Amino acid sequence: MSNSKLTRRGLLKSGAVAGAGLAMPTLFTSNVWAGSHGGFTNAPSGGTVTLGFNVPQSGPYADEGADELRAYELAVEHLNGGGDGGMMTTFSSKALDGAGIFGHKVEFVTGDTQTKSDAARSSAKSMIEKDGAIMITGGSSSGVAVAVQALCQEAGVIFMAGLTHSNDTTGKDRKANGFRHFFNSYMSGAALAPVLKNAYGTDRKAYHLTADYNWGYTTEEAMRSSTEAMGWETVNAVKTPLTTTDFSSYIAPVLNSGADVLVLNHYGGNMVNSLTNAVQFGLRDKLINNKNFEIIVPLYSRLMAKGAGANVKGIFGSTNWHWSLQDEGSKAFVKSFGTKYGFPPSQAAHTVYCQTLLYADAVTRAQSFNPCAVVEALEGYDFDGLGNGPTHYRAEDHQCFKDVLVVKGKDNPENEFDLLEIVEVTPRAQVEYAPDHPMFAGGELGECNPGA
Numbered sequence: 001m002s003n004s005k006l007t008r009r010g011l012l013k014s015g016a017v018a019g020a021g022l023a024m025p026t027l028f029t030s031n032v033w034a035g036s037h038g039g040f041t042n043a044p045s046g047g048t049v050t051l052g053f054n055v056p057q058s059g060p061y062a063d064e065g066a067d068e069l070r071a072y073e074l075a076v077e078h079l080n081g082g083g084d085g086g087m088m089t090t091f092s093s094k095a096l097d098g099a100g101i102f103g104h105k106v107e108f109v110t111g112d113t114q115t116k117s118d119a120a121r122s123s124a125k126s127m128i129e130k131d132g133a134i135m136i137t138g139g140s141s142s143g144v145a146v147a148v149q150a151l152c153q154e155a156g157v158i159f160m161a162g163l164t165h166s167n168d169t170t171g172k173d174r175k176a177n178g179f180r181h182f183f184n185s186y187m188s189g190a191a192l193a194p195v196l197k198n199a200y201g202t203d204r205k206a207y208h209l210t211a212d213y214n215w216g217y218t219t220e221e222a223m224r225s226s227t228e229a230m231g232w233e234t235v236n237a238v239k240t241p242l243t244t245t246d247f248s249s250y251i252a253p254v255l256n257s258g259a260d261v262l263v264l265n266h267y268g269g270n271m272v273n274s275l276t277n278a279v280q281f282g283l284r285d286k287l288i289n290n291k292n293f294e295i296i297v298p299l300y301s302r303l304m305a306k307g308a309g310a311n312v313k314g315i316f317g318s319t320n321w322h323w324s325l326q327d328e329g330s331k332a333f334v335k336s337f338g339t340k341y342g343f344p345p346s347q348a349a350h351t352v353y354c355q356t357l358l359y360a361d362a363v364t365r366a367q368s369f370n371p372c373a374v375v376e377a378l379e380g381y382d383f384d385g386l387g388n389g390p391t392h393y394r395a396e397d398h399q400c401f402k403d404v405l406v407v408k409g410k411d412n413p414e415n416e417f418d419l420l421e422i423v424e425v426t427p428r429a430q431v432e433y434a435p436d437h438p439m440f441a442g443g444e445l446g447e448c449n450p451g452a
Contacts, residue, residue, distance in 0.1 A: 040370045041156035041451030042134045049104040049369065051076075051356070052111065052133030054124050054148060055162065059115030060242060060269040061140035063303045064348040068138055068162055069110065070341055071349035075356035076106045078336070086336035090329040090385040091357060095364040102363050113139055115242070117147035124148045128155050134369055135160060137355055140268065140348060142166030142215035149178035156451020158371050160355035163348040165267075165299055167218035170399035171440035176448045177371055179378055179398045181358065181391075182351045183431070185215070186439050188298045188318040189222035191404040191426035193230055195316060200261070200294055202231035207259035209250055209274060211266050212239040219265045219298050221439060227263075235259045240266070240274070247274040251281050260288040263296045271297060272307035279311045300407055302346045305419035312409030312419060319405045321350045321387055322422060330387040344417050354386045358393075372448040390428070396435040397445060404431050 042050075053072045056065035078086045081098035088096050100106050109131040111123025120139065127133040136152050137160040139145045145164035152159035153175040161169060161180040165188070170180050206227060210216040216239070224234050235257050240250055251274070254262055262283060266274050278284070278295060286293040297304075300317035323334050323344035333353065337345040345353075362377035363369055379395035388402040406424035413419050433440070 039450065040372075042128065042132045044104050044134065044369060047104060048107050049101055050127075050131055050133050051106060051108045051359075052124060052127035052131065052136040052138075053108055053352075054111040054113055054120060054127065054136055054138040056115040056140050056144075057110075057112040059113075061115045061163075061267070062269075063307070064140035064163055064268060064301065064346065065113070065138075067303065067346045067349040068140065068352045071337065071345060071353040072108065072137070072356060074337060074340055075353045076108055077340075079106045079356070079360055083340070084332075084336055087329050087333050087353070087357060087386055090332050091361070092384040093361050093365070095361050096357065101360040102367065102369065106360075109133060111138075113141070113144045113148075115141050115144065117141075117143050120144040121147050121151050124151055125155075128152075128157055133157065135359055137352060137359070138162040139164055141213070142169055142218075143213045145169050145180075146173040146214065149173065149175050153177045153446070153449055156371060156449045158359060158374050160359050162352045162355065164215070165219065166215040167222065167439050168214045168443075170397045171218075172442035173214075174397050174443045174445050176375060176398075176446045179355070179358075179393065179400075181355050181400045183318075183320050183402070183404055184399065185219040185222040185298070186433060186437070187404050187431040188219065189226035190431045190433075191318050191406050191424070192223070192296070192298065192316065193226035195406045195424050196227065196296065197230050199316065200291075204232045204261050204291070204294075205235045205257075205259045205289065206232050206261040206263055207235055207254050207257050208237040208263045208265055209247070210237060210239050211270055212241050215267070216240075216265045218439065220263075223263055223265065223296075223298050225439075232261070240270070242270065244270065245273055247277040248281070250274070251277045251283070254278075254283065255281065255286075258289070260291045261294045261296060263298065265298060267299055267301075268304060269307070271304050275308050275311050275315075300420060301348065302344070302417065302420060303348070305409060306416060313411050315409045316423070317407055319407050319420070320347045322347065322405055322407065322420060323350075323417070324420075324422065325387060327387060327389065329385045333387060350387060357386070358383075371450045375448040392428075394435070397440065397443075401428050401432055403428050 113120035140163040159178040210220040297317040366373035366377040381393040391402040404426040407420040
């Protein structure tokens with residue numbers, strides 16, 4: 001049975017929809033659909049609204065997942081009027097009032113993606129079908145994000161992506177019901193290239209180790225494109241399974257490859273382990289091609305830096321956000337999170353907190369939980385005060401555009417959280433690209449689906 005979709009431009013802001021008799025997706029049981037719930041999937045029928053937080057509670061990205069859950073719980077607390085309000089007090093939109101979302105108290109359910117696409121789809125499906133979740137958010141893997149985003153499109157709920165960095169999420173796998181606040185692989189390459197050129201020159205030979213799934217592929221592509229454009233040669237690129245814990249067999253060949261730079265297109269526990277193995281093999285002490293051997297980590301996080309410890313010293317990478325930023329939004333979030341949990345938040349925590357507020361704000365501004373109303377409220381939305389400076393949610397692909405941070409492992413950290421230093425705040429204009437850029441080609445946003 002086909003999944004019909006409602007054209008979002010024809011939506012009434014009251015939440016009413018046209019097009020009676022639209023086909024029901026076969027994946028979901030009838031009790032969650034519009035016929036009995038007011039025109040769209042899981043329309044709230046009482047004084048509460050349920051959000052689904054779908055994160056890796058096990059697997060190689062579990063540390064990120066744990067921090068995401070902390071941030072989600074904090075966001076719910078703030079939306080329901082608890083705590084100090086966090087970034088609700090600095091957000092340029094003043095629609096949120098601490099009385100839940102559009103007058104509904106916020107409740108939530110959680111799922112474990114296990115950093116596996118099938119498990120993530122299963123848990124998201126359960127939250128929608130059994131728990132009545134009207135919005136799904138979370139994830140620390142782009143493979144998971146793409147899978148859950150497709151499911152939410154079919155189900156007729158909004159997907160507010162968590163930590164997903166692959167170009168595909170808002171590229172070939174973009175969906176009208178999905179939105180990404182996090183930056184992407186292309187942006188990392190565009191931000192890092194000028195810094196790497198200044199630090200290491202234009203005559204370099206790079207060896208890539210790449211996580212064997214869509215995030216790894218697009219990150220390798222972005223890094224190769226940006227570094228080859230400035231004169232670097234790529235001597236080899238090797239895929240590594242996501243389940244790998246010992247990378248020794250992948251590091252050893254680097255020594256005889258002629259490469260003088262190793263690019264680790266790895267994230268989470270994979271990056272911690274591969275970097276540790278690279279240091280154990282003495283790569284950072286080598287002189288190759290009359291140059292000091294260098295290692296690059298395209299996508300960093302505080303949690304990864306903590307896991308890798310002293311091995312990150314002097315290593316460049318990029319990040320979506322960092323707790324040391326001194327804008328009012330970042331300071332407010334760090335204060336709220338630190339007061340509740342006793343340590344600073346990661347970029348994963350930051351982006352999911354922002355996504356939760358942005359969803360709540362869109363519903364409130366639209367005066368409707370209807371997914372098509374939410375899509376209209378977010379498309380082309382400009383906002384500030386959430387820690388990344390002025391930010392734009394582009395209508396063509398539902399990708400956020402904002403400044404990108406280039407960071408480096410600190411040589412002399414003051415404490416266990418003070419491991420990365422910001423070396424460059426790359427202006428948004430430097431990382432922007434056309435919606436039909438070749439790295440993002442092949443996808444169609446389509447129309448929003450309210451599930452009716």
